[in-house]
Amino acid sequence: MIPPVFDYHAPASVADAIALLSRFGDSAKVISGGQSLLPLLKLRLGTAEHLVDIGRIPGLEYVREEGGYLRIGGRTREAALERSEIVRTRFPILLDTARVIADPLVRNRATVGGNLAHGDPANDHPATMLALRAIVVAQGPNGERTIPIDRFFTGLFATALAADEILTEIRIPVPPGRSGGAYLKLERKVGDYATAAAAAQVTLDGAGTFAQVGIALTNAGPVPARASAAEDALIGKRVNDAAIAEAARRAAEAASPTADRRGSVEYKREMARVLAARALKKAVERAGGR
Numbered sequence: 001m002i003p004p005v006f007d008y009h010a011p012a013s014v015a016d017a018i019a020l021l022s023r024f025g026d027s028a029k030v031i032s033g034g035q036s037l038l039p040l041l042k043l044r045l046g047t048a049e050h051l052v053d054i055g056r057i058p059g060l061e062y063v064r065e066e067g068g069y070l071r072i073g074g075r076t077r078e079a080a081l082e083r084s085e086i087v088r089t090r091f092p093i094l095l096d097t098a099r100v101i102a103d104p105l106v107r108n109r110a111t112v113g114g115n116l117a118h119g120d121p122a123n124d125h126p127a128t129m130l131a132l133r134a135i136v137v138a139q140g141p142n143g144e145r146t147i148p149i150d151r152f153f154t155g156l157f158a159t160a161l162a163a164d165e166i167l168t169e170i171r172i173p174v175p176p177g178r179s180g181g182a183y184l185k186l187e188r189k190v191g192d193y194a195t196a197a198a199a200a201q202v203t204l205d206g207a208g209t210f211a212q213v214g215i216a217l218t219n220a221g222p223v224p225a226r227a228s229a230a231e232d233a234l235i236g237k238r239v240n241d242a243a244i245a246e247a248a249r250r251a252a253e254a255a256s257p258t259a260d261r262r263g264s265v266e267y268k269r270e271m272a273r274v275l276a277a278r279a280l281k282k283a284v285e286r287a288g289g290r
């Protein structure tokens with residue numbers, strides 16, 4: 001399939017990219033890995049007269065710990081997350097997530113920033129970043145601003161990014177000791193979007209109770225959002241199966257998936273419940289709680 005005609009721009013710096021986006025306004029789009037945008041253009045589900053490729057701008061691909069945050073450059077590829085030593089050893093929830101996105105070919109091109117900026121509730125990183133309480137860094141004509149992940153997703157395929165802003169970094173607060181997280185996904189076949197998936201991040205205190213909890217689901221509604229009622233159900237509770245089961249029930253209750261070839265609403269809700277419970281148990285295990 002052939003996309004509509006567009007002009008291609010390859011700026012060498014973030015400032016040049018922002019200048020192009022400001023000049024062309026709504027007729028321009030950032031292209032990063034192209035793994036969501038190009039299919040959209042080819043299927044003619046979207047249009048762009050100008051594509052501003054940020055793929056040649058140096059300095060946007062990194063994963064490092066600094067100043068109390070894990071910092072992920074906006075153009076870091078999924079494959080780089082999978083290879084990252086710090087991700088493998090300290091943030092296994094991110095490895096869980098990256099390795100179930102599409103297939104290795106897509107992951108060699110697809111970027112973490114693009115996964116969030118696309119605003120697709122079927123994408124896997126939104127739930128994980130909600131559970132981790134990430135912060136999105138955006139650069140635009142007026143400089144840099146930070147957007148808490150809870151305010152980032154504003155609608156179906158819509159985010160808080162302005163048309164002339166570039167997502168340059170994702171910051172994840174480094175969790176305290178006795179923390180752990182997990183992301184579990186049910187897919188029809190390898191490479192598919194989630195039938196249901198759950199992200200859970202927990203911190204336990206010395207007495208073995210939940211001190212901090214982050215829970216979010218994938219493909220559970222039009223906008224990625226945290227499962228607040230499920231989180232509230234766990235704070236201050238001792239780790240046990242009944243508490244986890246109640247939190248998972250609340251998470252599924254708040255989900256509003258749509259019926260499609262992946263299953264009925266009832267099936268998806270039930271899978272969300274099962275996965276939320278399993279993700280919580282794995283997160284607790286990784287936090288050293290069991």
Ligand SMILES: Cc1cc2nc3c(=O)[nH]c(=O)nc-3n(C[C@H](O)[C@H](O)[C@H](O)COP(=O)(O)OP(=O)(O)OC[C@H]3O[C@@H](n4cnc5c(N)ncnc54)[C@H](O)[C@@H]3O)c2cc1C
Binds near residue numbers: 032110
């Ligand atoms: C076969 C296939 C299977 C897939 N399966 C999955 C899956 O299982 N799970 C999953 O999560 N995703 C899946 N995807 C989607 C894809 O992997 C993600 O959406 C991808 O990570 C997007 O990143 P990208 O760099 O390719 O973004 P692009 O396609 O380049 O851009 C996507 C959107 O984000 C904007 N954008 C990108 N980067 C920035 C930035 N830095 N600043 C501002 N705006 C930006 C673009 O303007 C565009 O609107 C699949 C894709 C394919 C082709």
